[in-house]
Amino acid sequence: MNVESLESPYKELVKAAVEVKDKAYCPYSNFHVGAAVLTSSNQIFTGVNVENASYGLCVCAERVAITNAVSQGHRELKAMAVCCDIKDSFKAPCGACRQVVAEFNLDMDYYMVKPDYTSKKIKFAELLPMAFTPASLKEERV
Ligand SMILES: O=c1ccn([C@H]2C[C@H](O)[C@@H](CO)O2)c(=O)[nH]1
Numbered sequence: 706m707n708v709e710s711l712e713s714p715y716k717e718l719v720k721a722a723v724e725v726k727d728k729a730y731c732p733y734s735n736f737h738v739g740a741a742v743l744t745s746s747n748q749i750f751t752g753v754n755v756e757n758a759s760y761g762l763c764v765c766a767e768r769v770a771i772t773n774a775v776s777q778g779h780r781e782l783k784a785m786a787v788c789c790d791i792k793d794s795f796k797a798p799c800g801a802c803r804q805v806v807a808e809f810n811l812d813m814d815y816y817m818v819k820p821d822y823t824s825k826k827i828k829f830a831e832l833l834p835m836a837f838t839p840a841s842l843k844e845e846r847v
């Protein structure tokens with residue numbers, strides 16, 4: 706999908722993901738990722754991947770964007786757009802980020818975005834079948 710064919714605020718969401726990507730702190734991988742999350746109040750919060758010399762501490766852009774939104778009081782997240790450096794294919798998030806998205810909204814619209822601003826939208830639940838969510842903890846136990 707071409708970015709100009711998208712309606713607001715999804716157009717702005719996709720653009721935000723592409724543009725914030727340049728702020729990634731990724732001296733070890735040189736793999737830039739930008740994420741933008743859309744709240745139910747149509748506000749956009751962004752994030753980038755932030756790496757560390759202690760490699761295991763690297764944090765993905767998706768989790769930084771969600772953490773930004775939540776820490777500003779926004780827990781209802783309805784869509785997300787993520788862009789990385791890969792030129793010719795749409796990339797889906799890592800397993801850790803899938804679980805963090807599922808904590809807030811398994812039904813969200815997820816836009817995978819290429820650096821040329823083209824995007825592909827999927828329903829997030831497709832990426833995490835049989836998810837373990839907050840509802841799981843409310844089910845009857847032995
Ligand atoms: O979906 C992804 C996959 C990877 N990364 C980051 C983590 C690390 O900094 C770099 C290479 O894995 O890209 C993300 O931010 N999001």
Ligand SMILES: [Zn+2]
Binds near residue numbers: 767798799801
């Ligand atoms: Zn991740």
